[in-house]
Amino acid sequence: MxxxxxxxxxxxxxxxxxxxAARFYVDVFRKSKLGAxxxxxxxxxxxxxxxxxxxxxxxxELDGLSFLALNGGPIFKFTEAxxxxxxxxxxxxxxxxxxxxxxxGDPAAQVCGWLKDKYGLSWQITPSGYEEMITSTDRAxxxxxxxxxxxMKKLEIEPLQAAFEGR
Numbered sequence: 001m002x003x004x005x006x007x008x009x010x011x012x013x014x015x016x017x018x019x020x021a022a023r024f025y026v027d028v029f030r031k032s033k034l035g036a037x038x039x040x041x042x043x044x045x046x047x048x049x050x051x052x053x054x055x056x057x058x059x060x061e062l063d064g065l066s067f068l069a070l071n072g073g074p075i076f077k078f079t080e081a082x083x084x085x086x087x088x089x090x091x092x093x094x095x096x097x098x099x100x101x102x103x104x105g106d107p108a109a110q111v112c113g114w115l116k117d118k119y120g121l122s123w124q125i126t127p128s129g130y131e132e133m134i135t136s137t138d139r140a141x142x143x144x145x146x147x148x149x150x151x152m153k154k155l156e157i158e159p160l161q162a163a164f165e166g167r
Contacts, residue, residue: 010084011068013076014119018069021119022058025067028100035059035066049073083114083122087130091157098125098154113155127157133164141166 014021019037026032038057040050050056050071058069088094102110104118113126133145141164148163149155 006066009066009068011070012078012121013070013072015074016054016071017119018071019055019058021121022060022067022069024119025062026060028097029062031064032062033060035061040071078116078120078122080109080114080116080122083124085124085126087126087128089128094125094127094155094157097123101125110153112149112152125155127155127160129161133160136164 012018012021022034026034036059037055040048040052040054040056042052045052048056050073055071057071060067060069086097088097098115101117101123102115106116106120109116109122113124114122115125116122134142136142144166145160145164148160152159
């Protein structure tokens with residue numbers, strides 16, 4: 001994973017669990033891999049405040065998208081202002097990602113396909129056709145879809161499709 005496929009790579013800031021989180025995410029996503037692990041050097045210890053030899057960063061790839069997990073200390077925390085969207089073609093995919101990523105997470109943060117995992121990172125587990133439905137010119141269909149979605153935690157494709165179609 002030394003060559004980055006795209007110019008933009010999300011960096012996820014963790015307190016001290018970057019390697020644990022990267023390994024967890026790689027286990028959840030089927031087409032994924034762990035990359036290089038970098039360790040904090042003695043140099044710069046006064047600035048970075050980390051123990052030399054401890055994990056500094058871990059590169060990993062989820063479904064072809066490169067990430068960097070950084071152990072940066074407790075200064076910054078994840079918020080819902082940034083989330084990762086997982087587009088799913090089937091209910092089985094939604095169930096897989098929802099169940100795996102929500103385990104140990106914050107149940108209070110589960111609404112309309114959103115969840116917060118055990119590391120505090122927010123995810124949206126969403127049907128692939130979501131964007132087409134919410135941008136439809138059939139405003140009544142959009143209203144029905146949104147009304148159905150707003151009542152759900154984990155999204156269910158069939159009831160959403162039925163609401164959109166007015167059945």
